[in-house]
Amino acid sequence: QSALTQPASVSGSPGQSITISCTGTSSDVGTYNYVSWYQQHPGKAPKVMIYDVSNRPSGVSNRFSGSKSGNTASLTISGLQAEDEADYYCSSHSTTTTLVFGGGTKLTVL
Amino acid sequence: QVQLVQSGAEVKKPGASVKVSCKASGYTFSNHYINWVRLATGQGLEWMGWMYSKSGNTGYAQKFQGRVTMTRDTSINTAYMELSSLTSEDTAVYYCARVPLGVERYYFDYWGQGTLVTVSS
Numbered sequence: 001q002s003a004l005t006q007p008a009s010v011s012g013s014p015g016q017s018i019t020i021s022c023t024g025t026s027s028d029v030g031t032y033n034y035v036s037w038y039q040q041h042p043g044k045a046p047k048v049m050i051y052d053v054s055n056r057p058s059g060v061s062n063r064f065s066g067s068k069s070g071n072t073a074s075l076t077i078s079g080l081q082a083e084d085e086a087d088y089y090c091s092s093h094s095t096t097t098t099l100v101f102g103g104g105t106k107l108t109v110l
Numbered sequence: 111q112v113q114l115v116q117s118g119a120e121v122k123k124p125g126a127s128v129k130v131s132c133k134a135s136g137y138t139f140s141n142h143y144i145n146w147v148r149l150a151t152g153q154g155l156e157w158m159g160w161m162y163s164k165s166g167n168t169g170y171a172q173k174f175q176g177r178v179t180m181t182r183d184t185s186i187n188t189a190y191m192e193l194s195s196l197t198s199e200d201t202a203v204y205y206c207a208r209v210p211l212g213v214e215r216y217y218f219d220y221w222g223q224g225t226l227v228t229v230s231s
Contacts, residue, residue, distance in 0.1 A: 003154060036217035038155070045205060045221035046147075046155065057219065089155050093216040097157070098169055099145070104154040 004029065004090055004102035011108040017078040020105045022090030023071060028100055030071040034093035037066055037075045041086045049088075050075060077107075085109040112136040114206050114222035121228045127194040130225045132206030139187040140164040143209040145218060146180065146191045150202035160209070161189060196229045203227075 005023040012018040022029065022037075029035055035053045038046035048057055050066035053073060063078045073092070077084055090102040117131040132144065146158040159170035161180040168180045179192045189206055204225045207218035 032216075034214070034216040038218075040149075040155075045224055046207075046218075047221075048217055048219060051217040091155075091157070091217070097171055098160060099157040099216060101147075101155040101157060 004092060004100055006088075006090060006102040006105045008103070009106045009108065011110055012077075012080045013110045014080050014082065016080050017076060018080060018107065019077075020075045020088055020090075020107070022073040022075070022092075022102050024073070024092055024094075024100070025071055027096055028092040028094035029068065029073050031095065032093045033068070035066065035068060035073040036091045037064075038089045038091070039084075039086045040089065046089065080109055082109050112208070112220045114208060114220055116204075116206060116222040116225045119226040119228070121230065122196050124197055124229055124231055126196050126229075127192060128196060128227050129190055129192040130204050130206075130227070132189040132191070132222050134187045134189070134208070137208075139182075140184055141211060143215075144180075144182070144189040145207050145209060146178075146204060147207055147218075148202040148204045149224075150199070153202075156202075158191070158204075163189065193227075196227075198229050201227065201229045 033053045037050040039049050040046040049064045053068045054066040065076045088105045094100045113135045115133045140163045145160045148156050161168045182189045206222040208220040209215050210219040
């Protein structure tokens with residue numbers, strides 16, 4: 001099972017908005033609304049930021065939002081803050097395996 | 111509060127096996143699925159498999175079939191992941207992660223702190 005495709009890196013200045021894409025196939029992202037996004041700071045465990053494409057867990061800032069179109073899901077972070085600098089991973093349920101992750105995107109806040 | 115506390119770092123030789131534990135507290139252990147995910151240096155997160163804590167039923171990623179075994183001891187609220195025939199490519203941080211209650215849940219709401227497994231001769 002191939003990993004979902006994410007850009008290796010994105011960057012933005014404080015206050016700006018950025019979007020991270022996550023491209024899969026009709027076997028995963030395109031068929032199921034079970035896309036999640038995780039934030040991981042160095043040396044820390046991942047933290048779920050978005051689940052089921054666009055739902056935010058309690059306690060996650062509303063600056064984080066998720067969407068999906070066809071085989072591509074997206075995570076948007078608005079009003080960038082220094083603390084948002086981290087690695088971000090998408091994941092999706094798949095017809096061929098229970099779960100597949102993206103390769104990860106390093107977000108740099110300039 | 112919900113906590114998943116994993117066992118400490120391990121150093122293993124190629125060909126050996128490693129068994130990582132994940133002790134749960136703050137919730138009813140048997141009601142939830144536990145999954146295992148690893149992160150190798152320079153790589154992304156990699157899903158390894160799931161286990162239903164009540165029944166012990168498991169499902170593994172094809173890549174790890176035949177090499178990984180997930181078990182649990184409900185008397186001490188602990189899940190285990192054993193990986194055999196280790197190679198240097200298995201050097202990674204291994205995480206246990208809990209699936210929240212509900213139908214068709216494919217994400218993780220709580221994670222262990224991670225266990226570094228180093229495979230080196």
